[in-house]
Amino acid sequence: MHKKKWTFRTVNDIPLRYKFLLIYVVSILLPIIAINLFFYQRTSADIKVREQENLRKSIDRAAGELVGMIDESVALSRMIAADDSLYEALDRTYNSPVDYYNEYHLFLRDKLTRYMSANILEVRIFTNNDTIQTGSHYIVMKDQETTLPGLEQLNRASGDILVIDYEEQSGFSRGKRISVIGKMKTFTSYATYAKYSKIDLEVNRIFSILNRETNSLQLQLVDGNNRPVVSSARFPSEGLSSSDIKSEYVLEKPLGNLAYLDGWKLIGVADTRHVDELLDEARYSILWLAIISVIVPSVLIYFILRSYHYRIRKLSRHMGKVRNERFDLIEIQEGRDEIGGLIRTFNMMISKIHSLINDVYKLEIRHKDLELDQVRTELSMLQSQMNPHFLFNTLNALLVVSTKNGYTEVSEIIKSLSLLMRQLLSRSDNLIALEEELQFTTLYLQIEKFRFGELFDYTFDIDPEAKGKHIPRMSIQPLVENACKHGLQARKNGRLIHITAKLNESGLVIRVIDNGIGMEQDKLRQLLQDIRSDQARDGTHVGIRNVYRRLELFYDGDATFSIRSEQGIGTEAEFHIPTDRL
Known part of the structure; x- marks a missing residue:
């Protein structure tokens, strides 16, 4: 019980200004700051989660399109491997080049062009049949330059199809190649010569797929030997500094679990500048929100508390004057709140004190004034009664003359005036x-x-x-x-x-x-x-x-x-x- 009284006594001893300041800091300023910090942390976390989800969707979308291109080429390779007429034409031994060219013009020239599409750069068949003339879509493997790229890997592979990448050094379109190579051994009756299909993917098409997501994600296609194959224009190794790369924004997406895609994957590195821009926008928005949410209540509370403090201080000073027997009114705009009511009550109290002090002296003077007014009134009435008969006789004479001459209205007014004077005097x-x-x-x-x-x-x-x-x-x-x-x-x-x-x-x-x-x-x-x-x-x-x-x-x-x-x-x-x- 003593402790509780001591606590209230301690609070009561704090000046009003510091009480208001304490209420403002504890109940307004600190909660607003804490709420905005919590809101910023939650917003930043949500932005990161959302952006990571968008990155996963972007890399999944790019991987899906790449797998679609490869699957299209694999399907084409299998269609070629299932064409027995093509087998028969390629497994034949031609007596002379003329015989081959006749067959070429009649059958082989347009055989592979029907398999072309926007995703495929070129379709070729490699064979060791030296009676065939190298040209167009058909290549005779005679030396190292005409050997099928990736042939050794294909022979070591467990399957009949393999996806490879290499640098094309010959021909008109040199550069990076991504190809689907496959063994053509479906028909054993046409196995005199070895035959392989090679389908080159359109690298520019792959490059455009990878660059489609450059606003938020830089992509790189990596082969089974973990070597970069194709990268987007601003992949880190080509222009993005290491300070822009954060581990939580590096993603990997395998292209599939099929044997011919074993080890192939997409590596995505987020362009953190985009995420940083979003975080900066969130930071600035929350900062302005915090500033506004602090300034507006602060200004409002400042004026409210200033109004309270100013009027209470005025009231306290005037109450101090009362101790010194100075009864001055508080001449300020009181307001309609409780403090205004206190000030009005104080002014009423001071006015009554003034009245009680002065009434003793003023009452006698007032009574004397009233008595003097009565005396003056009676004196005035007495003076007005001087020789009333003369006044009434004159009015009666006027009344007789007005009646005799037919002045009816004048007669009525004279009667009214006579009655008025009689009542006033009598x-x-x-x-x-x-x-x-x-x-x-x-x-x-x-x-x-x-x-x-x-x-x-x-x-x-x-x-x-x-x-x-x-x-x-x-x-x-x-x-x-x-x-x-x-x-x-x-x-x-x-x-x-x-x-x-x-x-x-x-x-x-x-x-x-x-x-x-x-x-x-x-x-x-x-x-x-x-x-x-x-x-x-x-x-x-x-x-x-x-x-x-x-x-x-x-x-x-x-x-x-x-x-x-x-x-x-x-x-x-x-x-x-x-x-x-x-």
Whole structure:
């Protein structure tokens, strides 16, 4: 238990910056590096396995084509060995060269040409019948130059067919030869002279087969004596350095297990530059992937952690100031996360501390201001009551003259003005029924309607249950007057005021809505600041400020007052009285 507490205490003692750094290194950086290294090793191994498989397929394909060429030649050799008419013509003893040439033109000249194909360079028959004239496809073995190449090997071989390679020193097409030689002894009745077939493979065809795979594999054909026969153009011995050869990329493929192909094989050496290019591409791709996968999370985490660290440091510094009795607000963009919530809570706490400290002093000043406002209001009312009989007698005289002359509209307005003045001067109570306040407001609206005519109109939406609720006197009419003066006066037509009173579970909500010019948000904030301040600015918006102060005076701050406005659309003034204060 003590060890566990000590461990947590140790973690708690680490500065926040180093905790973030530790989390980043252990949880992000090292796993990304390890994953990319593992991915690179697996990718490299897969590339090598895939390339080795491709090399095996390439050498198998080349070996298959070479074996096909040889098998074609072996089959041709056996077909020649099974032609009894050819045996009879070659085993005959000719009396003179003329007799041979007659036979040659009639039968032997075109006998072997029908066996020619793209894979076969030449087909010849060797014999020791000296009555035959050497030429074209038929050779008489008289001396060393005309002796069948590989004859000794063929005689030592257990079979009748043998594949040999040698250098042709005579004739028009000298150079490397790969030939299939075979004994012609099928028919014992024609055995007076020895006869052998020799089929030369097309070396260029073999060379093209070996060079077909040069992009990835260099091939060399090796005979039974382990001597190179034909190599591709870039086989290591002809241009590829030993540093390019790796043991895992050297392949051998036997051409078959038949006696005449005993020891023949293909040796393939991979061109490692191709594999290295693939590995380099994989390395660069994984390197860029690693860089991106490190940089993107690192940048993201840097900004996130910087945001956290910066705001927590700010909060810590301001909390340190609180110890020194300095109650400064944290003036930064808080954000909507948990730290932002802490900062907002801290600012709220500091604001309340300010309020608690200052309320003791401000409360007395505020009460004195409210009392002074009441005295001023009462004084103003007293002054307005000076000689009211003179005012009412004058209005009555105007009413008599208007009625006598048929000025009906003027008479109605004078009546409304008289009633408005009587209610304004005669009532001294401060809380009246909502219905009476609405009647008083209606009188004022009728006068405004007379002033503006068809350009002005007003509507009421009053909850019947709310009419009997009591509200401060002169709490709706000043809002209506302010709407007419500041909102509708600049509008040319379609001026409308809508008054609503709704009673719900939370209390009574009264709204005065106009479709006037509205105001900008900066101006609205300044207006709200002015009406909530202890002193009015330049004597403006006195009516709205009086409504706000009356609500605070009668309801001790439980009632709320707000104004919403949008430029070009209109303004809405609202106050809410809680149910328990009605």
